[in-house]
Amino acid sequence: xxxxxxxxxxxxxxxxxxxxxxxxxxxxxxxxxxxxxxxxxxxxxxxxxxxxxxxxxxxxxxxxxxxxxxxxxxxxxxxxxxxxxxxxxxxxxxxxxxxxxxxxxxxxxxxxxxxxxxxxxxxxxxxxxxxxxxxxxxxxxxxxxxxxxxxxxxxxxxxxxxxxxxxxxxxxxxxxxxxxxxxxxxxxxxxxxxxxxxxxxxxxxxxxxxxxxxxxxxxxxxxxxxxxxxxxxxxxxxxxxxxxxxxxxxxxxxxxxxxxxxxxxxxxxxxxxxxxxxxxxxxxxxxxxxxxxxxxxxxxxxxxxxxxxxxxxxxxxxxxxxxxxxxxxxxxxxxxxxxxxxxxxxxxxxxxxxxxxxxxxxxxxxxxxxxxxxxxxxxxxxxxxxxxxxxxxx
Amino acid sequence: xxxxxxxxxxxxxxxxxxxxxxxxxxxxxxxxxxxxxxxxxxxxxxxxxxxxxxxxxxxxxxxxxxxxxxxxxxxxxxxxxxxxxxxxxxxxx
Numbered sequence: 001x002x003x004x005x006x007x008x009x010x011x012x013x014x015x016x017x018x019x020x021x022x023x024x025x026x027x028x029x030x031x032x033x034x035x036x037x038x039x040x041x042x043x044x045x046x047x048x049x050x051x052x053x054x055x056x057x058x059x060x061x062x063x064x065x066x067x068x069x070x071x072x073x074x075x076x077x078x079x080x081x082x083x084x085x086x087x088x089x090x091x092x093x094x095x096x097x098x099x100x101x102x103x104x105x106x107x108x109x110x111x112x113x114x115x116x117x118x119x120x121x122x123x124x125x126x127x128x129x130x131x132x133x134x135x136x137x138x139x140x141x142x143x144x145x146x147x148x149x150x151x152x153x154x155x156x157x158x159x160x161x162x163x164x165x166x167x168x169x170x171x172x173x174x175x176x177x178x179x180x181x182x183x184x185x186x187x188x189x190x191x192x193x194x195x196x197x198x199x200x201x202x203x204x205x206x207x208x209x210x211x212x213x214x215x216x217x218x219x220x221x222x223x224x225x226x227x228x229x230x231x232x233x234x235x236x237x238x239x240x241x242x243x244x245x246x247x248x249x250x251x252x253x254x255x256x257x258x259x260x261x262x263x264x265x266x267x268x269x270x271x272x273x274x275x276x277x278x279x280x281x282x283x284x285x286x287x288x289x290x291x292x293x294x295x296x297x298x299x300x301x302x303x304x305x306x307x308x309x310x311x312x313x314x315x316x317x318x319x320x321x322x323x324x325x326x327x328x329x330x331x332x333x334x335x336x337x338x339x340x341x342x343x344x345x346x347x348x349x350x351x352x353x354x355x356x357x358x359x360x361x362x363x364x365x366x367x368x369x370x371x372x373x374x375x376x377x378x379x380x381x382x383x384x385x386x387x388x389x390x391x392x393x394x
Numbered sequence: 395x396x397x398x399x400x401x402x403x404x405x406x407x408x409x410x411x412x413x414x415x416x417x418x419x420x421x422x423x424x425x426x427x428x429x430x431x432x433x434x435x436x437x438x439x440x441x442x443x444x445x446x447x448x449x450x451x452x453x454x455x456x457x458x459x460x461x462x463x464x465x466x467x468x469x470x471x472x473x474x475x476x477x478x479x480x481x482x483x484x485x486x487x
Contacts, residue, residue, distance in 0.1 A: 067430055097427060120428075122428070232482075
């Protein structure tokens with residue numbers, strides 16, 4: 001048996017895009033400080049694929065073996081054709097997951113999704129307090145999310161709450177889990193912030209301390225003991241405090257395929273930051289050729305591309321050298337070991353980031369929220385001081 | 395937290411889980427929110443009979459008939475039920 005994600009192990013012998021993530025629009029009514037979307041998303045909001053183009057993507061990927069479909073964004077509900085996409089996904093035999101902030105989820109739409117065969121709705125929640133929830137999303141959406149949660153439960157959907165964890169809510173883990181229990185959640189993902197995109201430029205403001213993370217994990221384990229199988233809790237460990245990197249995306253071009261709003265096909269969410277790669281687009285190329293034959297998808301498959309210390313490392317199969325984007329963003333060399341690794345010659349960059357996150361002057365800098373205005377300013381080269389440590393715009 | 399399996403128990407695939415044959419992978423799979431399990435052939439054969447109608451005993455009988463040369467497979471089947479129940483892939487009818 002092989003278990004993918006949330007689970008034990010995977011021993012995939014041939015690459016197959018089992019997971020298709022449709023980042024269907026970069027438009028979003030929320031402005032979360034920790035969003036992993038690219039900071040230059042404002043450049044990618046035009047030329048969104050139309051309904052027919054998405055349906056072709058779904059059909060082509062299904063033929064290649066894709067099973068899990070994530071409909072994400074931005075906020076996917078800003079598009080009015082999610083109903084058509086969900087219906088098609090169901091007919092094709094996907095397990096379909098709508099990943100939403102809840103904004104725009106009306107009674108009418110949720111009923112259409114149910115009729116169309118949508119399998120699951122994952123709702124993002126931010127805190128138990130209205131104040132922090134509204135602050136970190138830069139919106140007034142706390143009450144709405146509570147309402148939407150009840151509506152999801154009422155329609156008999158599995159209730160999956162995703163809570164991104166950062167300095168502002170890590171002290172409330174117990175209360176967040178109690179809220180999830182009260183809402184009748186079946187699954188809770190406590191996803192420690194991964195530092196890409198907007199979260200990377202806000203790293204000093206978001207990063208919790210090691211002590212806070214240890215405490216959060218302890219509380220989570222205690223809660224798990226208490227609740228058992230009734231509510232599954234996933235605690236996504238933050239890699240900055242680890243000694244070895246994560247096996248990013250389960251390996252480059254192994255099981256995950258991401259199609260972005262404008263049709264670019266990526267092996268991971270932030271791959272566009274990498275230099276010297278032209279990512280193919282479904283408007284120009286066939287999906288199976290992109291997956292199997294494109295230079296982009298073959299670039300970091302296997303381990304031939306690795307440099308030392310990865311190439312001769314006895315642990316290289318465990319993590320495949322970690323994350324290419326993190327390596328490039330922080331060290332400037334996309335083929336170097338992920339700086340998370342204590343064997344990496346660039347580990348000092350991570351240690352420095354951990355130090356900086358304790359620096360009160362740096363912490364006090366304002367958060368740059370994910371807004372069109374900020375994205376355009378970043379594209380135009382403003383906020384240089386916030387980008388100086390990174391080798392590309394995150 | 396292992397729960398005991400009785401031969402008279404009747405199980406079904408748990409709510410929010412979907413069990414299906416996948417041509418592209420040539421195996422049965424279980425799908426659930428953001429996760430999937432590719433089942434090995436024997437696990438697939440067992441769960442294919444977990445339909446909210448067959449008792450555990452029926453599943454054992456049916457599989458013994460289907461795989462006559464497999465020897466005494468009852469213990470393995472029960473272990474698979476335990477495993478699946480513990481993973482919450484199946485639930486009691």
